[in-house]
Amino acid sequence: xxxxxxxxxxxEGLDEHDLPGAPLPLIERWVQDxxxxxxxxxxxxxxxxxxxxxxxxxxxxxxxxxxxxxxxADGPGFxxxxxxxxxxxxxxNPNIAAAxxxxxxxxxxxxxxxxxxxxxxxxxxxxxxxxxxSRIGAWASHQSETAASRAQLEAAxxxxxxxxPDTGSPDDVPLPDFWGGYVVRCDEVExxxxxxxxxxxxxxxxxxxxxxxxxxxxxxxxRRQP
Numbered sequence: 001x002x003x004x005x006x007x008x009x010x011x012e013g014l015d016e017h018d019l020p021g022a023p024l025p026l027i028e029r030w031v032q033d034x035x036x037x038x039x040x041x042x043x044x045x046x047x048x049x050x051x052x053x054x055x056x057x058x059x060x061x062x063x064x065x066x067x068x069x070x071x072x073a074d075g076p077g078f079x080x081x082x083x084x085x086x087x088x089x090x091x092x093n094p095n096i097a098a099a100x101x102x103x104x105x106x107x108x109x110x111x112x113x114x115x116x117x118x119x120x121x122x123x124x125x126x127x128x129x130x131x132x133x134s135r136i137g138a139w140a141s142h143q144s145e146t147a148a149s150r151a152q153l154e155a156a157x158x159x160x161x162x163x164x165p166d167t168g169s170p171d172d173v174p175l176p177d178f179w180g181g182y183v184v185r186c187d188e189v190e191x192x193x194x195x196x197x198x199x200x201x202x203x204x205x206x207x208x209x210x211x212x213x214x215x216x217x218x219x220x221x222x223r224r225q226p
Contacts, residue, residue: 009194011106014201016223021216023189023205024073027109030191031071034102043104050078053097054089062089068100069126070118070183073212076100076111077118077183079126081176084143090115096184106194111186118181126181128170135173136160186213190224200226 020026034047046067053063062085070077076098080086090096096115101108127135140156147153164173186207193201202224211218 008196009106009198009200010196011194011200013195014191014193014203016203016221019191019203019221022211022214022219023186024213026191027071027076027189027213030102030107030109031068031100034100034105034107037102037105041104044102047102048100050076051099051101052078052086054086055093055095056085056089057092062086070122070181072183073214075113075184075186075213077181079123079179079181081138081141081143082117082178082180086144088144090182096182098184108192110188110190110192111184112188112190113184113186115182115184118183120175120180123180124175127175127179132166132173136164138176138179139173189213195226198226202226 031048034044038044038047048068049065050068051063051065053061055061064086066078066080068076069079082091094115096111096113098111099108127138130138136157139160140153160173166172188204188206190202190204193203195201204222204224205219206222207218208220209215209218
């Protein structure tokens with residue numbers, strides 16, 4: 001076993017005085033900071049990659065990384081095959097946890113809440129914005145199911161490409177009825193900022209009202225031990 005390489009998290013930290021009255025402005029700022037860091041230094045690939053944790057009907061947790069393709073006052077969101085493992089888990093238990101993590105910046109945001117399916121109109125709009133290959137892939141992949149071989153997947157892709165050729169139009173591949181988005185209605189949003197000697201800052205917005213992520217009257221802040 002190689003010796004452990006230890007790093008001191010020399011981040012900027014986070015103080016209560018730096019917080020807005022609701023979580024959304026700081027979420028947006030940190031995401032933009034990560035996008036800007038990737039553009040400038042190239043060490044934050046996929047800055048909107050988000051780890052999503054669900055629990056199946058037997059109580060077994062599952063976590064995977066997807067891309068956050070929605071962020072609004074209603075919450076962070078992502079798109080998937082509704083018949084995938086995560087989709088099946090969320091049908092049985094909509095409770096969800098998710099995290100954005102940017103190690104080079106010593107920052108992370110953790111979300112805890114309940115997943116809700118997005119309106120089909122929103123999913124359709126996003127689906128049409130995807131590259132042709134990604135739209136075909138949504139039809140070809142029976143996500144999370146066992147695959148006999150790579151050749152089986154590629155044959156399915158070829159079949160759908162023949163059915164719906166690339167015309168350059170966003171409507172040349174229809175939205176699958178088994179594919180769409182989830183948005184997380186958050187009950188907690190934690191901002192983690194790495195500090196020296198593992199004495200990190202953890203400031204958590206906890207829901208106290210029915211409002212969204214921009215509603216200052218619906219949140220209170222707790223500092224938690226690192």
